[in-house]
Amino acid sequence: MLLIQFLNALQFSMTLFLLAVGLTIIFGLMKIVNLAHGSLYMIGAYIGLSIWSYFDSFWLALIFSPLITALIGAFLYNILFKHIQNADPMKQVLLTFGLIYIGLDSVRLIWGTMSHSISAPELLSKSIILINDPYPSYRLFVIFVGIFVLFCLYFILEKTVIGAKVRASVDDPEAARLLKINTDKILFYTFSLGCGLAGLAGITVAPILGVEPGMDMEVLVLTLIVVVVGGPGSLKGAIVGALLIGFVDSFGKVYIPQLAQIIIYAVMALTLLFRPDGLFKR
Amino acid sequence: MSILNIKNLNTYYGKSHILQGVNLNLDKPGCLALLGRNGAGKSTTLRSIVNLTKPSSGEIIFKDTKLKGLSTYQIAEKGLTMVPENRGMFSSLTVIESLNIINNNNNKWNIERVLESFPQLKSKLQNNSISLSGGEQQMLAISKALLTNPKLILLDEPTQGLAPNIVLELVEILKRILSENISLLIVEQNVNMALEIANEISIIGKGETKWNGTKNEFKKNITYHKEWIGI
Numbered sequence: 001m002l003l004i005q006f007l008n009a010l011q012f013s014m015t016l017f018l019l020a021v022g023l024t025i026i027f028g029l030m031k032i033v034n035l036a037h038g039s040l041y042m043i044g045a046y047i048g049l050s051i052w053s054y055f056d057s058f059w060l061a062l063i064f065s066p067l068i069t070a071l072i073g074a075f076l077y078n079i080l081f082k083h084i085q086n087a088d089p090m091k092q093v094l095l096t097f098g099l100i101y102i103g104l105d106s107v108r109l110i111w112g113t114m115s116h117s118i119s120a121p122e123l124l125s126k127s128i129i130l131i132n133d134p135y136p137s138y139r140l141f142v143i144f145v146g147i148f149v150l151f152c153l154y155f156i157l158e159k160t161v162i163g164a165k166v167r168a169s170v171d172d173p174e175a176a177r178l179l180k181i182n183t184d185k186i187l188f189y190t191f192s193l194g195c196g197l198a199g200l201a202g203i204t205v206a207p208i209l210g211v212e213p214g215m216d217m218e219v220l221v222l223t224l225i226v227v228v229v230g231g232p233g234s235l236k237g238a239i240v241g242a243l244l245i246g247f248v249d250s251f252g253k254v255y256i257p258q259l260a261q262i263i264i265y266a267v268m269a270l271t272l273l274f275r276p277d278g279l280f281k282r
Numbered sequence: 283m284s285i286l287n288i289k290n291l292n293t294y295y296g297k298s299h300i301l302q303g304v305n306l307n308l309d310k311p312g313c314l315a316l317l318g319r320n321g322a323g324k325s326t327t328l329r330s331i332v333n334l335t336k337p338s339s340g341e342i343i344f345k346d347t348k349l350k351g352l353s354t355y356q357i358a359e360k361g362l363t364m365v366p367e368n369r370g371m372f373s374s375l376t377v378i379e380s381l382n383i384i385n386n387n388n389n390k391w392n393i394e395r396v397l398e399s400f401p402q403l404k405s406k407l408q409n410n411s412i413s414l415s416g417g418e419q420q421m422l423a424i425s426k427a428l429l430t431n432p433k434l435i436l437l438d439e440p441t442q443g444l445a446p447n448i449v450l451e452l453v454e455i456l457k458r459i460l461s462e463n464i465s466l467l468i469v470e471q472n473v474n475m476a477l478e479i480a481n482e483i484s485i486i487g488k489g490e491t492k493w494n495g496t497k498n499e500f501k502k503n504i505t506y507h508k509e510w511i512g513i
Contacts, residue, residue, distance in 0.1 A: 161382055164375055164382060164383045165383045167372065167374045167375060167379075168372040168374075168375055168380070168383055170374070171371075171372040171373045171374055171375065172368075172370055172371070172372055172373075174334050174354070174366065174370070175366060175370025175371075175372065176372075176383075177334070177353070177354035177355045177358070178332065178334075178354060178355075178358055178363050178364050178366070178370065178427075178430075179358065179363070179383065179384045179426055179427075179429075179430055180355050180358040180359050180363075180384065180385055180430050181355055181383065181384075182353075182355045183355070184353070
């Protein structure tokens, strides 16, 4: 039972990580809190739903939904985010908040207000036995996707020159520009990648939680908590924060359901009390 | 061909009119020191030249190229870079990573040559760049600037926070850089240090150029200039 809880918490943490990593990089590079990040997660799930329904293939949905969400992110960057980078923080918040409603109404208009479900692919539709308890193999797949993305990001960011350029641009964008680094180009690609990862989170979670309008809001609040607890702009913070909040949320809901919501906010409050800049200060 | 020519540069921070007509000229390779009191607009002048702060009007010509409309990275590609006051350390990068991120194909300056010039960095290549001492950070900052293959480096208060013996070492390094036909535009509170390496002096006060001339002309009238440079 404990192992099952552990795996559920890990699976949820990985979903939070996919969302938080994009949000935190965007914050680190642009100093913008993109409140519409959750909407991209929802749109990723809906696009996946359409691809799955039309082609009857989850795998096509898994590949193309994040790509299309990344393209939507690239479009949003060019028409909006690029222009509000140096705007007043209140204007940034209001604009990205407005995008949440545009996203919500768009999915209602295109896909309707009903909830939808996506079946896990045949290969991952069965449960496997883990120490006497059956566990859905699809959830293990989601954990695998999260860990795979984590290792890919770690490799790119820590072991390649382009990754070092991204880190330099997050650390001190002005100093990076003085060294001939085109931070705007880096920003464009990382913004799109962050949006694509939100889409990936949406499509991978869809067979577990379903697809419905408003699925973005619950996850947005948790993702913001992950970013704040981990330390805005910090990649290590995104993974540690996602694990912390994912485990507290999952175990809290099982063992002390009455206090499940409060515990998450208590963890955030305690972190901010002792580490006002988050666990990993930039 | 003039190295740097600035005419009537104006820059605002919000509604504050910070630079109200800055004129600078560096005719031939060498070092121009920009002197002035705190808040006179020296750092803003440097930031405006490399477009980290966008000037509202005026003309900046670097080696016959007008810099208007170019981004900071494009200006750096043309051979004009800056060592910022905070030294521009990347907190998540090691020393070697900080050097590796700079594209320097076929440049006169490459990592091997930079490390020969700054041997104290050799033993710290795997250290995080912010763990270095102030002097080492300044050496790394100058190394990074050299790797961009510059023709002109702007230095904002390079001696700030450094021990006197390190300042002497820095003066020697800057003289060596000048001997490589790289020009310097230096903002410095330490007037003696500035006079040690500069051949041209410009004085800025209340956001505008008050005086331009050679080092010898400056020395002849130092009492007159005291009002503007606060010594």
